[in-house]
Amino acid sequence: MRNAIALGDGFVVTTDNSGGIGEKAHDVVSVPDRLTAFFAARVALLEQWAAHADPVSILIHNFTGPDSWNAYVAGVEDIFRESNLDVPAITGSTETNMELMQSAVAVTMIGKQRLVEEVGEFDWYVYGTPLVGNEVLDRREEIASLRLIKEGLDSGLIRKIWPVGSKGILAEYRRLTGEPKIEIEIEADIDIRASAGPSTSVLLGIDIPNIEKVHKLFGGHLYKINVIDSFRNER
Missing domain, CATH: 3.30.1330.10 (PurM-like, N-terminal domain)
Structure with a gap:
């Protein structure tokens, strides 16, 4: 949780x-x-x-x-x-x-x-653009859709969900993995340190075989998280 x-x-x-x-x-x-x-x-x-x-x-x-x-x-x-x-x-x-x-x-x-099945192998993705303040009003089409997230959860396409808050994507990914020094890359031009305000971005755990179905469901604003191993060392 x-x-x-x-x-x-x-x-x-x-x-x-x-x-x-x-x-x-x-x-x-x-x-x-x-x-x-x-x-x-x-x-x-x-x-x-x-x-x-x-x-x-x-x-x-x-x-x-x-x-x-x-x-x-x-x-x-x-x-x-x-x-x-x-x-x-x-x-x-x-x-x-x-x-x-x-x-x-x-x-x-x-x-x-509710009862959930054990989660197997999956990848983490970012869905939605981190936005805050007036950006939330001006760019609502970039906000992660609750309707689509619920549809993905109910269909089993999404295995885990982790909202992104004011500390940004990187901080939330570090928190959910328990690795405070980890660095990541996102396959998109997106600020991983920007505030996501009222969780305009969400981290999603997606089964590897289902990723094409998830891309089709969401249509856009879905970005793969890649870990940069060389940054795992204490600094």
Whole structure:
């Protein structure tokens, strides 16, 4: 698991938050509250899939104010519709005693793990371009599609998934392999150190015989990871 917490009996918790992004005058990035919740929920959902789990309940922690609640709920619902999934039960809390100058929201998901087959030999690929801030709005066609990822998971084409966050592709690959000094190359002109913001990029473990089917499913923005052995030494 990446950032999920195991609760026992197959239940896991994942979460993501967003601050200074929304509709308030002092927000750093100006976007609809619905879109803010959408991307926070996106990260929490990808973390669930990384833990081989599916959400059964969702909590929204709304610090922006009561007027934003319905938009946040709608944004969370949108992420499940994009993934062709039923929307789990949604509840949460809103800060009404103090009015903040900037928007702030967190989305927490409780999920139930599913049984998965043992993973054999596979290769790691990057799907989607690392984007952050206004890039996420301006280049949405480069963002890893949740619908296609779910389709790949359900069909067995994708064996493992690992979301990429603000530390970038290289840091996440080092983390999942447990090799802090490893260096990699990507078969594309892509920045492996750039922030991927709300997990606009995802690392995918793909069975070697299935790679052509996966290329056909995704169409583009799928890049092979190659390890540079000469950089494994301590420096």
